[in-house]
Amino acid sequence: MVYSEAKVIAGGLAHIPIVIGVFYFIMTFFNKRALKFAEANKSKKPEAKKVVDTKTESKPIDAVKTEAPKVVKKKHADVPVNIYRPKTPFIGTVTGNYSLLKEGAIGRVNHITFDLKDSDPFLNYVEGQSIGIMPAGEDANGKPHKLRLYSIASTRHGDDFNGNTVSLCVRQLQYEKDGETINGVCSTYLCDIKPGDKVKITGPVGKEMLLPEEEDANIVMLATGTGIAPMRAYLRRMFEATEKEKNNWNFKGKAWLFMGAPKSANLLYEEDLQKYLENYPENFKYTKAISREQQNAKGGRMYIQDRVLESANELFNMIEDEKTHIYLCGLKGMEPGIDEAMTKAAQEKGLNWSELRPQLKKAGRWHVETY
Numbered sequence: 001m002v003y004s005e006a007k008v009i010a011g012g013l014a015h016i017p018i019v020i021g022v023f024y025f026i027m028t029f030f031n032k033r034a035l036k037f038a039e040a041n042k043s044k045k046p047e048a049k050k051v052v053d054t055k056t057e058s059k060p061i062d063a064v065k066t067e068a069p070k071v072v073k074k075k076h077a078d079v080p081v082n083i084y085r086p087k088t089p090f091i092g093t094v095t096g097n098y099s100l101l102k103e104g105a106i107g108r109v110n111h112i113t114f115d116l117k118d119s120d121p122f123l124n125y126v127e128g129q130s131i132g133i134m135p136a137g138e139d140a141n142g143k144p145h146k147l148r149l150y151s152i153a154s155t156r157h158g159d160d161f162n163g164n165t166v167s168l169c170v171r172q173l174q175y176e177k178d179g180e181t182i183n184g185v186c187s188t189y190l191c192d193i194k195p196g197d198k199v200k201i202t203g204p205v206g207k208e209m210l211l212p213e214e215e216d217a218n219i220v221m222l223a224t225g226t227g228i229a230p231m232r233a234y235l236r237r238m239f240e241a242t243e244k245e246k247n248n249w250n251f252k253g254k255a256w257l258f259m260g261a262p263k264s265a266n267l268l269y270e271e272d273l274q275k276y277l278e279n280y281p282e283n284f285k286y287t288k289a290i291s292r293e294q295q296n297a298k299g300g301r302m303y304i305q306d307r308v309l310e311s312a313n314e315l316f317n318m319i320e321d322e323k324t325h326i327y328l329c330g331l332k333g334m335e336p337g338i339d340e341a342m343t344k345a346a347q348e349k350g351l352n353w354s355e356l357r358p359q360l361k362k363a364g365r366w367h368v369e370t371y
C-alpha cells in the first residue's frame with residue numbers, strides 16, 4: 001500500500017481526539033481516587049480532640065498571644081435549628097404582653113410570651129437562640145411581610161418553668177422621616193398584640209450566643225437595650241431558684257453584666273437583677289451605663305464601653321482565664337466603641353486586642369449578636 005504524505009498527516013490528526021479522550025479519562029480516574037482518599041482521611045481525624053477542655057487549668061493570656069491557640073470552638077450539633085421555616089411557620093398563641101419600662105422611660109419595650117404547647121414537632125430551643133416572627137399583613141408590594149429575628153429572652157423551661165413557652169424582649173422601632181413618625185412593622189405588631197392572638201413563628205436559629213456547658217465558666221455580658229434578652233435567659237439559668245431546680249446546672253463561675261440604657265426608667269428586668277445581686281453576691285456583678293443620666297470621663301454620654309474602660313484591669317484579668325466567655329448583644333453601632341475600649345484596656349495590660357480578639361473568637365469565647 002502506498003501512503004501519500006497528506007494521508008499520513010490526516011491519519012495522525014484523526015487520532016488526536018482519541019488520545020485526548022484517553023488522557024482525560026485517566027486524569028479523571030486518578031483525581032476521583034485522590035479526592036476519595038482525602039475525604040476518607042479527613043473523617044478519620046478525631047473531632048473530640050478539637051473541643052475545648054475547660055476543665056484544664058487556665059492559661060495566662062501571654063501564652064495565648066504567642067502560641068497558636070490550641071482550643072477550637074466547640075461544635076453544637078445537638079442544638080435545635082429551623083424546626084419551623086417561613087413556608088410552614090408554627091402558629092403560636094400570645095399568652096402575655098406587658099411593658100418593661102417605668103414611668104418617664106423613652107420609647108416602648110415589651111416582654112411578650114407565646115405558647116408553644118401545640119407545636120408538632122415541638123418547637124424547643126436553648127438559651128442564646130432566636131426565633132423568627134412573621135408579622136401579619138402585606139408589604140408595599142402586596143407580598144406577605146418577611147420574618148424578623150428576635151433573641152429569646154426565656155430559658156428553655158420558659159418563664160413559668162413548664163417548658164412550653166418562649167418569651168421575647170421587643171423594642172418598638174420608631175424614627176422620624178420627612179417630619180413624619182415611622183413605626184417599624186414587626187416591632188409595632190409585636191408590641192400591640194394581645195393575649196389570645198395568633199402569631200407565625202419560625203426557628204429556632206442561632207448558635208453564636210450559646211452558653212458553655214461548664215458550670216465554672218465566667219460569663220461577661222455587654223448589652224445595650226433589648227440586647228439584654230439573651231442575657232436575661234443566661235441569668236435566669238444561673239440564678240433563678242425554680243429554673244435551677246429544673247436545669248440541674250449549678251453555675252459556680254462569675255457573671256458580669258454591663259448594661260446600657262438611656263434612662264434609669266429604661267433599665268430592663270431590674271428587679272430580677274437586684275434579686276440575683278442579693279442572692280449571689282459572689283457570682284454576679286452588674287455595671288450600668290445610663291447614657292442620659294450619667295457622664296463619661298470626657299463629659300459625654302455614659303456608654304458601656306466607658307464602663308469597660310473603667311474596669312479594664314479586672315475585666316482583662318477575667319479574660320486571661322480560659323474559662324471566660326464574652327457576649328455582646330444589642331445595637332450594631334456599639335461595636336466600634338467596644339472595640340476601641342477593648343484595645344485601650346488591652347494596651348494597659350500590654351496586650352494587643354487586634355491579635356487577641358480573633359483568638360478568642362476562634363476559641364469560641366467571643367460571641368457577638370448585634371442588629
Ligand code: FAD
Pocket residue numbers: 130148149150151152169170171172173175176177183184185186187188226227229369370371
Ligand atoms: P422595619 O419596618 O423592618 O424597619 C426597619 C427599617 O427601617 C430598617 O431596615 C431601615 O431601613 C429603616 N430605619 C430604621 N431606623 C431608621 C432611622 N433611624 N432612619 C431611617 N430609617 C430607619 N429587636 C428587638 O427589639 N429585640 C430583640 O431581642 C432583637 N433580637 C434580634 C436578634 C437578631 C439576630 C437580629 C438580626 C435582630 C434582632 N432584633 C431584635 C431586631 C429585629 O429583628 C427587627 O429588626 C426590629 O424589631 C425592627 O423591625 P421592624 O419590622 O419593626 O422594622
Ligand code: A2P
Pocket residue numbers: 171224225226260261262263266289290291292301303304305331333334335337
Ligand atoms: P443614647 O440613646 O442615649 O445615645 P435603648 O435600646 O433602650 O435605646 O438603649 C440603647 C442604649 O445604648 C442607650 O443608652 C443608648 O444611648 C446606647 N447607645 C447608643 N449608641 C451607642 C453606641 N454607639 N455605643 C454604645 N451604646 C450606645
